Amino acid sequence: MNFIPLSIPNIGRQEWELVRECLETGWVSSVGSFVSKFEKEFAKRVGATGAVATSSGTAALHVALKMAGVEAGDEVVLPSLTFIAPANAVRYLGGWPTFIDIDEDSLQMDPSKLASFLEKDCVRVNGVLTNRHTQRRVVGVLPVHVLGHPVDLDPIFSLAGEAGLFVVQDATESLASTYKGRMIGSEGVSCFSFNGNKLITTGGGGMITFQDKKMADRARYLTTTAKDDPVEFVHNEVGFNYRLTNVQAAMGVAQLGRLDEFLSRKKAIHQSYVEGVAELETCAMVGESSWAQSAFWLNTMRLTDPNTDRKVLHKLLKDVSIETRPLWQPLHMSPAHEGSWFEDCKVSEILYKQCLNLPSSTGLTDSDLSRVVSVVKGIFS
Numbered sequence: 288m289n290f291i292p293l294s295i296p297n298i299g300r301q302e303w304e305l306v307r308e309c310l311e312t313g314w315v316s317s318v319g320s321f322v323s324k325f326e327k328e329f330a331k332r333v334g335a336t337g338a339v340a341t342s343s344g345t346a347a348l349h350v351a352l353k354m355a356g357v358e359a360g361d362e363v364v365l366p367s368l369t370f371i372a373p374a375n376a377v378r379y380l381g382g383w384p385t386f387i388d389i390d391e392d393s394l395q396m397d398p399s400k401l402a403s404f405l406e407k408d409c410v411r412v413n414g415v416l417t418n419r420h421t422q423r424r425v426v427g428v429l430p431v432h433v434l435g436h437p438v439d440l441d442p443i444f445s446l447a448g449e450a451g452l453f454v455v456q457d458a459t460e461s462l463a464s465t466y467k468g469r470m471i472g473s474e475g476v477s478c479f480s481f482n483g484n485k486l487i488t489t490g491g492g493g494m495i496t497f498q499d500k501k502m503a504d505r506a507r508y509l510t511t512t513a514k515d516d517p518v519e520f521v522h523n524e525v526g527f528n529y530r531l532t533n534v535q536a537a538m539g540v541a542q543l544g545r546l547d548e549f550l551s552r553k554k555a556i557h558q559s560y561v562e563g564v565a566e567l568e569t570c571a572m573v574g575e576s577s578w579a580q581s582a583f584w585l586n587t588m589r590l591t592d593p594n595t596d597r598k599v600l601h602k603l604l605k606d607v608s609i610e611t612r613p614l615w616q617p618l619h620m621s622p623a624h625e626g627s628w629f630e631d632c633k634v635s636e637i638l639y640k641q642c643l644n645l646p647s648s649t650g651l652t653d654s655d656l657s658r659v660v661s662v663v664k665g666i667f668s
C-alpha cells in the first residue's frame with residue numbers, strides 16, 4: 288500500500304537545472320540574479336508593483352507589520368482559525384493579536400465580526416482607537432486567506448479605512464487565488480510563503496508584495512540588515528537578515544513557471560473530491576464562496592454529522608497510509624497567545640472539530656485520488 292501524503296513538493300527538471308546553475312557558478316547566497324528575477328516575475332504574476340523575497344512567510348509578516356507601524360502594546364485583529372505564524376509575528380514586535388471569529392462557509396475572517404468588534408468593543412481615547420477591555424491601541428487588521436480561499440476583502444478594506452487601521456494580508460496559503468476577479472497580492476500589502484507544502488516551494492521562503500515602489504525598497508533595505516553603506520558597513524537602523532538565497536530563488540523561478548500547471552491540478556483534485564463524496568450525507572467539501580476563485584491549496588472536508596469524530600476518521604485513514612490533517616487549534620485557545628483579547632469564536636471551535644484536510648499534492652495521481660475517495664466512502668458506509 289503506497290503512502291499518500293497531505294501536500295508535498297512537485298520538483299521537476301527545470302528546478303534541478305536552475306539550482307545547478309547556482310552551484311556551478313558559486314552564486315548561492317542572497318546576492319544573485321535569481322533573487323531579483325524571482326521578485327520581478329512574482330510581482331508581475333500577482334499584479335503587484337513590487338515584491339521583496341524573504342527567508343520565510345513568517346519573516347515577510349514580521350517585516351510587513353513593522354513597516355505598518357506596529358509597536359509594543361498595540362493590537363492587531365486576526366481570525367482565530369489560522370496557522371499560528373501571523374499571531375507570532377505580531378508578538379515579535381511586542382504587539383497583541385486580537386482574535387475574532389470566522390465565517391462558517393468560507394472559513395475566513397468574518398467581516399461582520401470585525402464590524403461588531405470595532406463598534407462595540409472599541410472607543411476613541413484622545414482620538415486613538417482603543418480596545419475598551421484592554422485599553423490597548425488597535426492599529427490594524429490582518430486577514431489570513433486560509434487553505435487557498437480568499438477572504439471577503441472589500442468590507443474589511445472599508446471597515447479598516449473608516450477606522451484608520453492598516454490592512455496587511457497573510458496570503459501565504461493562497462497564491463493564485465482571486466477575489467472578485469482581482470488577484471490576491473494585487474492590492475495593498477500581502478505576504479506569501481514558499482515552504483515545502485505550499486503551492487510553489489523554494490524549500491523555505493516568502494515574499495511581500497506592495498503597490499508602492501518606495502515601500503518595496505524599504506522592505507528590501509530592512510530585510511538586508513538595513514545596510515546604508517555596504518563598504519563601511521554603516522547601519523542607521525536595526526534591520527533583519529531575512530533575504531531569500533539565490534539557490535532558493537532559482538527554485539522559485541522554476542516553480543513559478545509551473546504555477547498554471549499546479550493550479551489546474553489543484554482545481555482538478557478538488558473537483559474529484561467534490562464528485563467523489565457527493566452522494567455522502569455525512570460530509571461535504573469546503574468550496575468557493577460567491578466572491579472567490581480558490582487555488583484549493585488544501586482540500587478540506589467538513590463532517591456534517593455530529594456523531595462523526597474527525598479524530599477517528601484521521602486515524603482510520605492513517606491506518607491505510609493516507610495522511611490527513613485537521614485545521615489548527617483556534618488561536619484564542621492557544622496557550623502561546625494567552626493574554627490576547629478575543630471575541631466569541633464559536634464557529635472556529637466548531638469547525639476545528641469538524642474539518643479534516645485531505646491529500647492535495649499536485650503530484651497526486653488519479654489512482655491515489657480514487658483510493659482516498661473509496662476509503663472515505665467505505666468508512667462512511
Ligand SMILES: Cc1ncc(COP(=O)(O)O)c(C=O)c1O
Nearest residue numbers: 343344345370372373459480482
Ligand atoms: C497562514 C500562514 N501564515 C504564515 C505562514 C508562515 O510561513 P512560513 O512557514 O514560510 O514561515 C504559514 C505557513 O507555514 C501559514 O500557513
